Amino acid sequence: MSFPVIAGDVGGTNSRFRLIGPDGAALGETLTLKNAAYPSIIEALTAAYPADVIRAAQTLVIAVACPVDEPPFHLTNAPWVIDPAAVKAALGLSQVHVMNDFMAQGLACASLPLDTMQQIGGHPREEAAPRVVVGPGTGLGVAQLIRACGKWIVIPGEGGHLDLGPRTEREFALWPHLEMRGCRLEVEMAVSGQGLENLYRGLRRLDRHPDREEAVSAAQVTERAHSGEALAVEAVTLFTTILARFCGDLALLTLAHGGVYLAGGMTAHLIDLVRGPAFRQAFEDKPPFSGIMAEIPLYLMPGGTPALDGIAAYAADPQAFEVERAIHVTR
Known part of the structure; x- marks a missing residue:
């Protein structure tokens, strides 16, 4: 060119x-x-x-x-x-x-120096092992990377549209109050800007909040969480927990000992929670494979414009x- x-x-x-x-x-x-x-x-x-x-x-x-x-x-x-x-x-x-x-994010994952990224737990990455890039923003992007014949093969997909199910008693109670696409809840409907709004609105419906149908943007939910509002804190915490579980699911898919890489604007806004021990714990919580999960490193992609x-x-x-x-x- x-x-x-x-x-x-x-x-x-x-x-x-x-x-x-x-x-x-x-x-x-x-x-x-x-x-x-x-x-x-x-x-x-x-x-x-x-x-x-x-x-x-x-x-x-x-x-x-x-x-x-x-x-x-x-x-x-x-x-x-x-x-x-x-x-x-x-x-x-x-x-x-x-x-x-997420082809572009995968290219960045393959080419950016490791010292531009922040590791969150796990072993040092295996350089030729599979990698996964996940990025919540307006939507939820996913790509996989495989090394073959001396080249990186980047496989962008639509993993953000996989089905999402509840795990805890509170989540089982919350799910009927969440907006869905068709007859199913996609991961993106919980882990993205619109997903955070969906979680917050659903929690307000579940708790019969008087203003439960009020339109509240993702940025406003984050601001309310920082100010200590209980339901906003719960929404943001659930957002990061589901993101961690989803990253763990994708890591299991290819045994991504090359690392799982977090990108996207929402990650940057919630970086303190992503860095915290609860995120890593939710990522590894995959019995009977928790031992394998503990080895797989997580990385924060650099801020700015990795794509x-x-x-x-x-x-x-x-x-x-x-x-x-x-x-x-x-x-």
Whole structure:
């Protein structure tokens, strides 16, 4: 691909863009835009960069929060529809590469130095062993990484849409009060921004709170928890407990001795709970495999924009990864 490249991380709420050079280094600052302020990614890009910068770049590589199969791509938790051919034509680009957002997080997991991450328990990682990346934000993203033939194979999926069941007596009482998709409760409906809102609303319904149907955002729930409101504290605690259990489920899936890596905006907002001993305890609570779980390390991905770092690593050395089938390229 030609350089410079415009790299983009297009989430459900925000889009982040960065110009990168042939060595993967950033050319200028990362720009963050609110999706709701623009009708489409075309307007967002033209707001982010002057026309001469876009013409000079010629190549756009974006990670999007939805499955990447056949275009156009419909964001799962936002109204944008991304048609690579229309973007290419409107902006005068020579090529547009589109990958799933957790493909980009997986690329970051494979390429970022270990010392940029914070380990939470477990043994040192086995460098060639399977890895898992999990990230709650507007939605819940998941990717697996497998090392084969000297390359990292990144397998993005839709693990956030797996079914979620209760474990404790309180959870069994709570489940009927939670919003579901169809006839089932997905993990994302508890472990994401909308998931935290769902848990808090459900707890207020369960306890017959007089304002139980009041719309309360995830940010407000977090603020109320920090101020000591009991139900908000319970919602945030349950959120992190379910996240830890889910990470443990995914670790068991591949015996991820290469580590489970936590990304996503919600993780950053609740970082003190994620670092606490209860999180690790819930992660390991998988009898009869608790001994194996105690060995598997958890890592906090670095703050900032790891997805853009992953895109930069791919752009600088695409041959280091086996990802061609998972990236849609329009030329």
